[in-house]
Amino acid sequence: MFAITEMRNGLRAGRARALAVAAGVLVVAASLALAGCGRGPAGQSGSAGQSGQLSGTIDIGGSTTVLPLAQAAAEQFMQRNPKVRVQVQGTGSSEGIKGVSEGVLDIGDSSRELKPEEEKLGLVDHKVAIDAILFVVNPDNRVKNLTKDQVVGILTGKITNWSRVGGSNEEIAVIGRDEASGTREFVQKEIIGENASFARDMVALPGAGQVKATTARTPGGIGYIGFAALDETVKALSVEGVEPSEKTVKDESYPYFRFLHMFTKGGPKKPAAAFLEFVLSAEFQRDTVAGEFVPVN
Known part of the structure; x- marks a missing residue:
């Protein structure tokens, strides 16, 4: 819808x-x-x-x-x-x-x-x-879609350059939330796994607004935010070819929701x-x- x-x-x-x-x-x-x-x-x-x-x-x-x-x-x-x-x-x-x-x-x-x-x-x-948990990038980033494995690889620091997922030859900067965040808790538990670790150089911020703003001004940045934080300053990526929307959350075809x-x-x-x-x-x-x-x- x-x-x-x-x-x-x-x-x-x-x-x-x-x-x-x-x-x-x-x-x-x-x-x-x-x-x-x-x-x-x-x-x-x-x-x-x-x-x-x-x-x-x-x-x-x-x-x-x-x-x-x-x-x-x-x-x-x-x-x-x-x-x-x-x-x-x-x-x-x-x-x-x-x-x-x-x-x-x-x-x-x-x-x-x-x-x-x-x-x-x-x-x-x-x-x-x-x-829904959205993965967002700078609007100039040419990547439009990630697989689940690519999401995990990026968040854990195993994939460090956008060229490995169809983008330009540019280092990836992971931008996430601090340990008080329920969003980070969800990403840890439901996406990368409870026993996995985030990328060592991940920037950890206290709020969704800070994640969005930092991602928007970082050419190689990728952050995770909820629906409400999304605006035109960042671009939301599809996951497994499915765009996040009310429809895809309701029918559970978009994988990351809570x-x-x-x-x-x-x-x-x-x-x-x-x-x-x-x-x-x-x-x-x-x-x-x-x-x-x-x-x-």
Whole structure:
């Protein structure tokens, strides 16, 4: 349904703003001040208020891949619930999972599944979107497609020149994510293998925005990002002849895709429960999620 060029549309303004702060903290505040609202460890003591409206604070943090989605949801949710204040942070999946498990966050965003040791933390998984991992290069790179074996060879440093995969005689510069990243965790586990090592000279960066920007200005660069980070500054490669799109992710012909998650500590309480209900609503999935990712319903 969406080709790569079409997936660049949708929430361009929200994406640009989100990626600009991918390594920092984005605080989205309601225009009305919070009145008469108590607050627990992570804001879940919000109430319905005297008028029956939701009130309180929701603290969200974690994956920079999920950040544009969380930001868009926060803005729309606060427009509908002006007595609720939603704070969104982009600090990496591991930090999001840690924060929600410790009660610092109400919702922990993650672009990866829980690790075995995290499954004991009492977290509840809310799958909010489906994302694809894209391998992107400088637009002037003449390579358009890689096989799975070539992807692994490049990421592990066994293939070091583009001429070996149909490109020009130019050294390959691998640009990836740091160890707090759920995207890196996915690439490690699902693409190169848990026992494999990334190329020794891989540049490890904290956010998808940095990976994209560095790849865009590096002629021999190749990076990995999610759907939401894609724009005209980089070129996405096909894998095994299949172009990443909503259609190829849904029919599973494109090989690299994953769920995006919002975790809560146990069952969510108001107003976080209402926020998650909104994120999973048919309206938000259709009008917002579909502009950046693949809807879950």
